[in-house]
Amino acid sequence: MTGARIRRGGARRRAMVRTAGVLAAGAVLLVAPGGVAAAASATVVLTPAAGAYRDGQTVTVAVGPNTTFTPHTRIVILECADPGGTAAALPTSFTGCDGNTVQGDTVLVQADGSFVEHAYTMYALPSLALAEKPAWQPACSATLACVLFVGQDQNDFTQPKVFSRPFTVAPSGAVAAAGPVGGTTTATSAPAAASASAAVALPPATLAYTGAPPWAPRLVVVGVGLVGMGLLGRRLVRRGER
Numbered sequence: 001m002t003g004a005r006i007r008r009g010g011a012r013r014r015a016m017v018r019t020a021g022v023l024a025a026g027a028v029l030l031v032a033p034g035g036v037a038a039a040a041s042a043t044v045v046l047t048p049a050a051g052a053y054r055d056g057q058t059v060t061v062a063v064g065p066n067t068t069f070t071p072h073t074r075i076v077i078l079e080c081a082d083p084g085g086t087a088a089a090l091p092t093s094f095t096g097c098d099g100n101t102v103q104g105d106t107v108l109v110q111a112d113g114s115f116v117e118h119a120y121t122m123y124a125l126p127s128l129a130l131a132e133k134p135a136w137q138p139a140c141s142a143t144l145a146c147v148l149f150v151g152q153d154q155n156d157f158t159q160p161k162v163f164s165r166p167f168t169v170a171p172s173g174a175v176a177a178a179g180p181v182g183g184t185t186t187a188t189s190a191p192a193a194a195s196a197s198a199a200v201a202l203p204p205a206t207l208a209y210t211g212a213p214p215w216a217p218r219l220v221v222v223g224v225g226l227v228g229m230g231l232l233g234r235r236l237v238r239r240g241e242r
Contacts (some may be wrong), residue, residue: 038112042066044150044164051165052142055124055172061103061148061164065112068160069152075107075115078149079125081138085145085166091138094154098123098138100130102154120148124169142170 047060061077069075080097083089091097107117125140126132140146145168151161 038065038067040067042068042113042150042162044148044162046148046164046167050167052168052170053122054170055122055127056129057122057169058119059122061117061120061150063113063115063150063162065114067113068162069109069113069115070160071109071111071113073109073152075109075117076149076151076154077101077103077107077117077120078154079123079138079140079146080149080163081140082145082147082163082166090147090163091149091157093157096138097149097154098125098130098132098140099154100127100132101125122167122169124171140169142168144168 042063043066045062045064047062053059063069078097078099079101080091081089082091101121101123103117103120105117105119107115109115123130123140124142125138125146126134126136138146145166147166148164149161150164151157151159153159153161
């Protein structure tokens with residue numbers, strides 16, 4: 001009896017441990033929609049993630065689940081100056097940003113604080129495409145760093161906001177070489193487009209079909225002969241059994 005009680009007690013303890021584990025997992029899933037815990041601070045992710053872009057290039061601006069932004073509010077994205085690409089040089093008011101660079105569509109915060117802008121256009125500033133004069137500020141170029149302001153109210157910097165990592169923007173006819181932002185970044189000519197080719201590219205381990213081999217007809221004849229001999233032998237066996 002004592003051994004049976006010990007076994008039943010051990011089984012009960014194991015069941016309690018499994019139940020506790022299930023409840024803990026459920027609690028984690030309830031932290032944020034989709035089972036992903038919301039980060040306390042929002043982080044701007046740019047795709048592609050290069051530190052140097054070209055004028056007119058389209059990028060994706062995304063922020064994951066967080067507690068910084070208010071759900072269902074509108075988000076504004078702007079290019080702002082960040083001389084030297086340092087945190088100390090980040091803009092403290094709208095005067096350091098270019099209002100002409102606001103995204104063209106409406107971006108709303110999801111219930112978990114996340115949002116995505118799939119087609120944000122980067123500009124070298126000041127931009128002729130935006131009807132800006134050469135002396136306009138802020139400036140963003142292949143050598144002058146800038147950041148993206150991502151926030152709920154560009155006119156009130158006390159409202160929830162975050163900045164992207166600093167980057168540079170080269171002229172549309174050039175590609176900015178990789179290098180320290182705000183440092184020795186230089187522009188190089190864009191690579192020439194690859195010429196069209198009429199050759200057919202085959203995947204690895206794939207052979208091109210060049211026609212049937214010369215011995216194929218002989219193989220067919222031999223195969224037909226073997227089948228015929230098999231049928232004949234089968235008939236002879238049946239006759240013998242009778």
